[in-house]
Amino acid sequence: MNRSNSNTNVGTSTAGPELLLELDRGDGPLAARLQGALREAVRAGRLAPAERLPSTRTLARDLGLSRRLVVEAYGQLVAEGWLAARQGAGTSVAGPPREGSLLPAPEPGPALVGRLPYDFFPGSPDLASFPRALWLRTLREVLRSAPDEALHYPDVAGTPELRGALTAHLGRVRGVVTTPERVVVTSGARQGLTLLGRMLARRGVARIAIEWPTLPLHAEILEAAGHEVARVPVDGDGVLVERLEATGADAVLVTPAHQAPRGVALTPARRAALVAWAQAGERLIVEDDYDAEFRYDRRPLGAVQALAPEHVAYLGSASKTLAPGLRLGWLALPAALVAPLAREKGLDDGGCQTLDQLTLARLLDTAAYDRVLRAARRRNRARRDALVSALAAELPGTRLEGLAAGLHALARLPAPVDAARLVAGGRAAGVGVYPIPDRRGQSDQLVLGYACLSEPAIAEGVRRLAEVIAALR
Template identity: 45%
Template sequence: MTLQLALTLDPESRLPLALQIRDSLRKLMEDGTLWPGTRIPSSRQLAVDIGVSRSVVVEAYEQLVAEGYLRTRHGSGTTVAEHAGTPDSASRLIPPDPEPAPEAMWDLRTGTSNVVDFPRQEWIRCMTAVVADASRQELGYSPPAGVPQTRRVLTGYLGRVRGVRSRPEDVMVTAGFAQGLALICRVLLDRGHTTLAVEDPGHPGEREFVTSSGLKVVGIPVDGDGLRVDLLERSRVRAVLLTPANQFPTGVRLAAERRERLIAWAREVGGYIIEDDFDSAFLHRSDRLPALQSLAPDRVVYAGSASKTLAPALRLGWLAAPSELMASVEYVRAGWDIGCSGLEQLAFARFIDTGALDRHQRQLRTELHRRRQTVRRQVEACLPGARLTGGDSGLQAYVELPAHIDEKALLRAARRRSVLTRGGAFYTLTDTTRRPALVLSYATVTCAGLNQSLPALGEAYREAGG
């Protein structure tokens, strides 16, 4: 089969041809059809082969080079990169660092989960019980939307802990948050949406993921009260993705007045709100409000996963969507796969029913609160003039720095002291007025590690002019 025949292009699709070419080539690399080192046709030759403008192919090649899938070398043409084919949809939500990171003693970068405290024995007991009791039907293929028992348990659990108002038939079990987001993006495209608003600053991996789905990202600034809904109203978009409970990465909470205004906007434009409730399990009662979905089940798609609370390897996520939207989501899902592991879904349902999930989350909340307090004390002692934004819980701390601090110089100085972290620029899309900042994740660093790493960061801060 020639490369021309292997490419999948649809001239009737709303997705631009450059993105179709990029996605088709990327799929060939990810499924092993194109091996690392394989030389691919020149942009001119491929344009002739598939009957498109050369500029379209050049754009697709340039994007794949930027993503690390292709490598260009003068005189040698374009080849598949050595590490192409390893990322999947979930890993693309964790964007690569702009430069390779050296070995370091302390890693305070976001994107990690606390898997050290995974409740192995509790999970084994639940899985063992499920395997022992599974009926013939449960050992067969489960519905693409999820095992009915798991959807019922999830519906009750989300209603109890987050105030989510839904029905089991409007809840879908997904392969993590990434698949849920991909499904919603596809449905939005099918319904004529061309743009999706996101928070700025926000998750750079999610922005890349949305763009790769074919939607254009529109950044909406965030301030001390959360997303600027007034700017969203002027943007002319009809869908928005946000983290209202604990904004990523600043930690601010969407103010009550803005929650109401956001719902009113969605109703007025006939649009949708995608609520990423990624770390609500770690919020203390004083920082926790009911899910935004509880205010407008007909306009809000609620999304969550077990990646932060248990482990990313489980690939368990969920959507609670408006009834009229869920039918479209199920239609798209049916064309993608045949659902997640039924046994793991049943084990998760049992994990919830036995109270194991509640116990595990309480333990994590207590430990993360201690770490947050350690970060606060060390920032006050070691980074004079800096301040933490947001509440007193979560998985990371957003530290605003004095305006004169050189963010890049501080990050370099920290690396030299074996501390890896990221600056505010890494998360920022277009807001050029923001102050320099650091984002410190403590998801995988103990209090003892924070008491060592943050003084070292303080030395770097002084070297950078702090």
């Protein structure tokens, strides 16, 4: 082992395969630096796909680290998909995780949505149920009553009307603890995350942890803002909070109400541990509460934000409750982050469109929004039940996860199929299907959005899907 200085460990393995690793000079935890060095070696091609790694004992000795650190690092990178571990064959390189491979088609776009008659696109509400008449009536009222001044350049953080209405609504429905001054209106949750990413980068945050799997677009947004993204696995209780410390991240992006895409809720014990992690290191939790309004047969779970308002940036959106095309979202922020975030928003687009903000504010204030939500909840529950029945009838042996809430469920097929052929076969049959492929392109996990299809369409779509799957086997 060579040790060139006290901050840098350079090791060349002396037994088994050769591996030159340089732990960066940052002063983050050793575990994070080791994991970063391994990722970098794979990314840079110094470790080629299928190449075998030194044993944990050898690498630990060569780097002068404890074996536990190396075991943990290998385990983390296996979970992230960089490495593969096979019983008796040691650990080898799987290659950089293919971006976007876990949830396909993060960008629905007009080319996809609505084109196929049986499109199980995850996360779209029923666009045909958008309350057009209500929106139009309310917009008319807004136009009639708003002073000319309302058409000036807007407050970049949002109109006072909408920030006030959101404060009351989020407090009542999600238990969010905030004030109008801490709310910033954004162009969807996506812009909220983009602005947070930029703001955190300016403040010196370099590494952000995310759940894995998650919406690949969110990893992309954070990487585009200059962050290194550390992937933390998810199990049936939500994200593995105990793995956060070792990532060395200063912030984490989570979906506690309905994990995207697995659909599980973060348990109360993990919520407490998450908050403790944030408080211990002055870190930030970014809580994406994207479809939390839809809960069917589970006890209400409030937002994590309520447990530590000064450590959580809460992200919400009208995309699932009204329509993604509105591009309306919001942030509830710790006091210290409001001004820097509003600055990013001002630099980006100078604020959201005023008339839509005023319209949404009025719907919230008059409880019309609550009525829209209640109707959507009833409709979605019936559609979810239709999906459960159709799968039981057409694809017996399929297990469903994440049914208690949200707009999509995760179907686990009894046996894997080729993901690309499934998507192609589905398209030919008029079915939009979104498998989560493994490294070999096989998939036994389908993310099925059910909110945007009628009950008969769900039954027919699943029947066709079963035919496509049968033909592939």
